[in-house]
Amino acid sequence: MNANGSLMHKLALQGVSRRSFLKYCATLATLMALPPTAGRAMAEALAQARRPSVIWLPFQECTGCTESITRSHSPSIESMIFDTISLDYQETLMAAAGHQAEEVLHKVVEENAGKFILIIDGSVATGLDGAYSCIAGRSNLDLLREVGPKAAAIVAVGSCAAYGGIPKAKPNPTGAVAISDIIRDKPIVNIPGCPPIPVVMTAVLAHFVTFGKLPELDRLGRPRAFYGETIHDRCYRRPFYDQGKFAKTFDDAGARQGWCLFELGCKGPVTYNACAHVKWNAQTSFPIESGHGCIGCSEPDFWDAGGFYKALSMPADPLKFVAGAAVAGAAVGVAVSIANRARKGAARAAHETATLADLEK
Ligand code: SF4
Structure with missing residues (x-):
């Protein structure tokens, strides 16, 4: 493995010491109620991680979730971890636009089928066969049906993606539903909130990179470590x-x-x-x-x-x-x-x- 492509190498270039990184991982492990040894395991896995491919699709949303996650903690290690994943498609943040952006999306999906993490914020409009919310002429519903089954796991960010949220409020003119109402055969983690807490999202990503699976969830699909108490x-x-x-x-x-x-x-x-x-x-x-x-x-x-x-x-x-x-x-x-x-x-x-x-x- 080329160490120059690792997260630890990138963090080192940004002046983050190994000690700080270990401390951060120990904090994450504590927040997630993992055993004491998990902090070191998480640090080792993250340090060598080769930027897992992440596709972020914004559906019926207000961009508040993106604002929350990309702005709140800079310039912490946490934000650097988020920066250092291979965020291959995110309309709000990416420089590419139009046909070029769509080509990137489809190339990444095909090249990483079964391996990429799919993050979605916003609900899915199902009224008029999804016509209320479209990207590049395709409905969110259509895109989700194509991309969702090819993901390794789906992270539904924000209450709209997790439960339908404000778009689903009465009288729900667009027929808004949650991601889990459409995709039923993939691991889905809900990170509700309007917007959600950024560290919860990075912790879920860190857990996935470290252990290759989503953290323990509650009956509403939320990480129990963060949503286990009122x-x-x-x-x-x-x-x-x-x-x-x-x-x-x-x-x-x-x-x-x-x-x-x-x-x-x-x-x-x-x-x-x-x-x-x-x-x-x-x-x-x-x-x-x-x-x-x-x-x-x-x-x-x-x-x-x-x-x-x-x-x-x-x-x-x-x-x-x-x-x-x-x-x-x-x-x-x-x-x-x-x-x-x-x-x-x-x-x-x-x-x-x-x-x-x-x-x-
Ligand atoms: S203690 Fe009072 S302010 Fe705090 S959560 Fe409970 S009801 Fe709300």
Whole structure:
């Protein structure tokens, strides 16, 4: 193997030390809840990786996912890894256009059949046989049917690709559907969010390069390591929730003291994503830290569920009253701790059978 073509060689040229690279891989492995040895295995595999071919097809989307992933972390190692994969087709980023671009697409697909990773953002318009959304005179639907079966795996980036997203919102004039509604016999990983967190995407790519397969997924096809807990589970405002301290408006005294945003419509309790601990913009912040409740953008049907400023119609949490009494003694504190764990388990169980939309009814 020519080491000059490896990722480590490219990173070295950009001044990234092996130590930094190892540290980054260890962090990725930790975020993905892999065993301690996985960080080194990931580093070795990535260091020698020969730029896996990646084709990125944008369908019915707003380009927010591309904006998020290409801008958020530069100039971190993470963005360099993304730069260093062989991104052979991406309309928004590529210099080629017109017939030249289409020739590249078909050449890459044929030369890498069964080996390339297909990334898609945006939903698939199925109305009028896909005519609502076309690239180079061909519908997204037609293109997906041709390219999808030749991919090694598909990464559905953003809530539109994962679930249909905003284009699928009522009355869904284009007949928008998710990628998994069309392609059913390929490994598909959903990375929902509007937009999704960039590090989740690079972690999935790193996992695929390292182990040759997608990471463990949940029942909605999401990487369990990043979507295994709710925003509420990891929210730094959670102690206020447990004490029953809720902001009533966005500028009242409670809001200024960082109280819980549940009564202002926060959907953190029913939203599975990693915003609260992975955060955004190089781990700077996330919406709740900026004073706005979670809108549940990574859950199916989040737009139709609506009510961004309407509190969830979940039953009032009786435990907050127990929590209020916890100051009376350590014994009650232990009871709260046990009860909190029970509540977390119950919330998860409830979520197995209820979507955000169901909870909004
Ligand atoms: S309801 Fe929202 S703001 Fe309150 S603790 Fe949960 S996630 Fe955080």
